[in-house]
Amino acid sequence: MKHMFDYYLTTIKIAIQTQFQYRVMQYFYMIGMIAEPVIYLVVWSTIAVEQGGSVGGYTPRTFAAYYLVWTLVRNMNIVFTPYGWENRIRSGWFSMDLLRPIHPLNNDVAFFAGMKVVMIILWIPLGLFLSLWFKPDLHPAWYQVIGFFFAIWGAYLIRTMLLSVLGMITFFTTRVGAIFELFFAFELVFSGRLVPMTLMPPMVQQVAAYLPFQWTFYFPIEVLVAPMTIQVMLRGLGIQLLWFCLGWVAARIMWRFSVRQFSAVGG
Amino acid sequence: MSEIIILNSLSKHFKVPVRESGLKASIGSLFKREYRTIKAVDEISFQIDQGEVVGFLGPNGAGKTTTLKMLSGLLYPTSGKGTVLGFVPSQRQSQFLSQITLVMGNRQQLVWDLPALDSFDLLRAIYSIPTQEFIRTRDEFIDLLELKELVNKPVRNLSLGERMKMEIAGSLLHRPKVLFLDEPTLGLDVTMQRRIRAFVSEYNQRYGATVLLTSHYMADVEALCKRVIVIHNGKLLFDGELNSLVEQFAAFKTIGVTLQIENADLRKYGQAISQDGTRYLLRVPKADTAQVTARLLADLPVDDLNVEDPPIEDVIEQVFAGGKPGEVTV
Numbered sequence: 001m002k003h004m005f006d007y008y009l010t011t012i013k014i015a016i017q018t019q020f021q022y023r024v025m026q027y028f029y030m031i032g033m034i035a036e037p038v039i040y041l042v043v044w045s046t047i048a049v050e051q052g053g054s055v056g057g058y059t060p061r062t063f064a065a066y067y068l069v070w071t072l073v074r075n076m077n078i079v080f081t082p083y084g085w086e087n088r089i090r091s092g093w094f095s096m097d098l099l100r101p102i103h104p105l106n107n108d109v110a111f112f113a114g115m116k117v118v119m120i121i122l123w124i125p126l127g128l129f130l131s132l133w134f135k136p137d138l139h140p141a142w143y144q145v146i147g148f149f150f151a152i153w154g155a156y157l158i159r160t161m162l163l164s165v166l167g168m169i170t171f172f173t174t175r176v177g178a179i180f181e182l183f184f185a186f187e188l189v190f191s192g193r194l195v196p197m198t199l200m201p202p203m204v205q206q207v208a209a210y211l212p213f214q215w216t217f218y219f220p221i222e223v224l225v226a227p228m229t230i231q232v233m234l235r236g237l238g239i240q241l242l243w244f245c246l247g248w249v250a251a252r253i254m255w256r257f258s259v260r261q262f263s264a265v266g267g
Numbered sequence: 268m269s270e271i272i273i274l275n276s277l278s279k280h281f282k283v284p285v286r287e288s289g290l291k292a293s294i295g296s297l298f299k300r301e302y303r304t305i306k307a308v309d310e311i312s313f314q315i316d317q318g319e320v321v322g323f324l325g326p327n328g329a330g331k332t333t334t335l336k337m338l339s340g341l342l343y344p345t346s347g348k349g350t351v352l353g354f355v356p357s358q359r360q361s362q363f364l365s366q367i368t369l370v371m372g373n374r375q376q377l378v379w380d381l382p383a384l385d386s387f388d389l390l391r392a393i394y395s396i397p398t399q400e401f402i403r404t405r406d407e408f409i410d411l412l413e414l415k416e417l418v419n420k421p422v423r424n425l426s427l428g429e430r431m432k433m434e435i436a437g438s439l440l441h442r443p444k445v446l447f448l449d450e451p452t453l454g455l456d457v458t459m460q461r462r463i464r465a466f467v468s469e470y471n472q473r474y475g476a477t478v479l480l481t482s483h484y485m486a487d488v489e490a491l492c493k494r495v496i497v498i499h500n501g502k503l504l505f506d507g508e509l510n511s512l513v514e515q516f517a518a519f520k521t522i523g524v525t526l527q528i529e530n531a532d533l534r535k536y537g538q539a540i541s542q543d544g545t546r547y548l549l550r551v552p553k554a555d556t557a558q559v560t561a562r563l564l565a566d567l568p569v570d571d572l573n574v575e576d577p578p579i580e581d582v583i584e585q586v587f588a589g590g591k592p593g594e595v596t597v
Binding site for chain 1: 336339340341342343359361362364365367368369371375376378380381385386388389391392393394395
């Protein structure tokens with residue numbers, strides 16, 4: 001336990017130092033990323049105004065709150081993608097990770113966790129600017145702020161497991177980009193990334209209830225944005241934990257079968 | 268001495284798709300895919316004792332790296348068995364991985380954007396090295412490899428040779444008992460090669476580590492390895508002392524003779540390889556060496572004469588070419 005704590009802490013420090021080396025690039029990346037929710041926000045705000053002030057209970061200012069928190073949640077749930085898996089397996093770089101007496105997934109989790117620290121620091125001025133511009137309606141209770149902290153890390157861990165399982169397919173096919181695009185399409189529809197889930201057709205909401213996607217976007221956003229009782233919030237955090245555990249088991253099983261396929265291509 | 272590495276009929280076969288070039292073949296492969304099995308490593312067996320430094324030789328594609336990857340747990344063997352330090356490498360147990368290292372000349376584990384010291388600290392955490400021991404080992408390696416001026420520079424700003432020295436230092440911080448070195452001096456200049464050789468030798472002597480080394484530079488092998496294992500097309504061709512490889516495969520010797528006269532005709536003594544002024548090099552069958560030497564001394568005004576084995580590169584080349592003992596040419 002002490003060993004793993006030391007490893008995580010050291011990797012996080014390394015990640016922070018590495019990310020600060022490319023802070024300007026990171027900033028431009030973040031500005032590009034913020035374009036997506038700002039477009040959603042402008043479109044839905046316009047629709048809300050034209051429909052007499054709100055759509056499905058969302059006013060322009062509650063939309064502003066949703067998409068502002070969206071930007072933070074999105075920063076938090078960026079994880080090592082299947083493209084990364086594809087690249088490191090195809091290039092043979094993965095060999096060096098496999099030689100270490102620590103499972104490579106630990107490196108992915110720790111390194112990206114370190115990146116979050118830099119991303120949040122860089123996000124703060126952008127978040128302030130967006131708040132001043134769009135004036136979000138955001139009044140969370142104290143327990144929601146605490147719950148949000150856990151919810152964004154839950155989202156991060158669930159997404160890490162999901163995309164790692166997907167990435168491990170590369171052991172079999174060497175190319176997994178096409179499958180990732182399919183995953184991305186599902187995520188867009190069923191996660192609340194495109195639009196709050198309550199605005200989706202009932203059938204989509206019913207299907208989404210059985211999928212992990214909304215626990216990586218919609219739930220953490222709602223924890224901070226929507227009025228929510230402690231009980232509902234804790235139940236949601238529990239479901240996040242469940243999805244993380246399922247993802248972890250799936251990743252372990254997938255790893256067991258897939259690593260045997262590693263042919264150490266390209267070195 | 269105890270056997271640290273044991274290979275028993277170890278094989279690795281790869282099934283690779285094959286098809287002709289062109290659009291027609293490309294469409295055809297959608298319906299009927301053909302595969303070919305490549306025997307990268309084919310039933311090789313050998314043992315290596317604790318503290319041995321063994322040269323693992325073979326031309327490109329011989330199966331050297333595949334064998335090293337199986338021994339370090341990166342690849343699952345198709346058949347046969349291999350153990351390292353009593354562990355089955357493919358099980359990739361932490362206890363096993365903590366006691367070995369694989370250095371590949373074309374791969375790096377240091378963080379590109381940061382000074383190597385940060386990567387060293389990460390390696391300390393990965394291998395759970397006690398802080399005092401880590402500092403002692405790190406500083407010792409920094410001294411031995413003369414890295415003091417370099418460890419604070421970002422890795423990306425180091426030259427290839429400097430980076431390689433840093434990689435090797437990083438790979439040995441946890442003091443592995445078994446070193447798999449795959450072309451550790453690849454692309455380095457002679458000075459850097461020499462320094463890395465000296466370091467490997469020092470590490471071997473100081474810690475009693477077992478080393479299996481592949482290199483295309485015979486100087487590495489000659490400097491470090493008493494024993495060599497030669498592999499070609501996945502099959503083991505030779506396993507024994509470097510000297511006996513030369514004895515077994517070199518059927519000729521080289522006689523270097525310096526005369527007091529120029530333009531001497533030495534064809535009747537053996538095959539003339541080269542001439543530089545009054546210095547001549549002759550190739551003669553090993554069995555005739557003594558007799559030819561005596562005749563040269565008796566017939567000609569000789570200033571200097573020496574008899575040498577052929578260069579090890581030539582012997583190895585002959586082994587790769589499928590030569591049998593007695594067929595080696597120089």
